[in-house]
Amino acid sequence: MEFNEISHFSHHEHELKYNHTNTPFKCDGCKEAGIGSNYKCTTCNHNSHIHCTLPSPSITHTFYPKCTFQFLPTPPGSLPRYCNACEKDILGFVYHCKSCGFDLHPCCAKLPTMLDDGEVKLYLCRKVRSACHRCGGKGRSWSYRSMCKKYNLHVACAKEMLVESWDDICYGEVGMYGQSWKVETKIPSLRGTLIKSYHKKSKGKMKKCCQIAGLVVQFVISAVLGDPTTLIAGIVGALLSK
Structure with a gap:
């Protein structure tokens, strides 16, 4: 359940208000990146994921x-x-x-056990033997795998796609009150992130494979960022294309 305004043990100075943003932020609770639904202090720019603001004991x-x-x-x-x-x-x-x-x-x-956008269903797995679309490796961290088992992305790889390009917003230039983060942050393009075996397919099949793999990336990243919704996945997709 979400509340519009709450007090929180991690931020005694001011109350936190429910907020929704299309701009990436650094969570002051877990120190990880976030986007979408969050709780924010409008006075000093304190931000936190929903899961970090309203945790289960x-x-x-x-x-x-x-x-x-x-x-x-x-x-x-x-x-x-x-x-x-x-x-x-x-x-x-x-x-x-x-x-x-x-x-x-x-x-x-709190990662969902299934992500479904109507076109592709992804299931959270602890270990997967098939190759990851990002690194080509097997059996690394938790993964999201499509129902057809053709598409797989490590949760670790999804985060790695964010880390290098989001260093500025998470750990870079910050002003006196933490408000001067660089919001024009980029997320790595999908180009070069897909398994090389796709080049053996016809152009039509390769395009379709890349589109589905792109959806996989969008939805896994949105889940990792704390807001696994179709809206946020679309925004992540737009950032990925920049």
């Missing part, structure tokens, strides 16, 4: 049936930790299982 996950993940505002212990879903560092809010030591970013913990 504890959760379970179908991939780890014996685990119970507790929400923590900071990573436990003094050693570096990484997310078991995307393999990226844990730098802020986290769901942590004390018994097994597994960690999940809040948005990774």
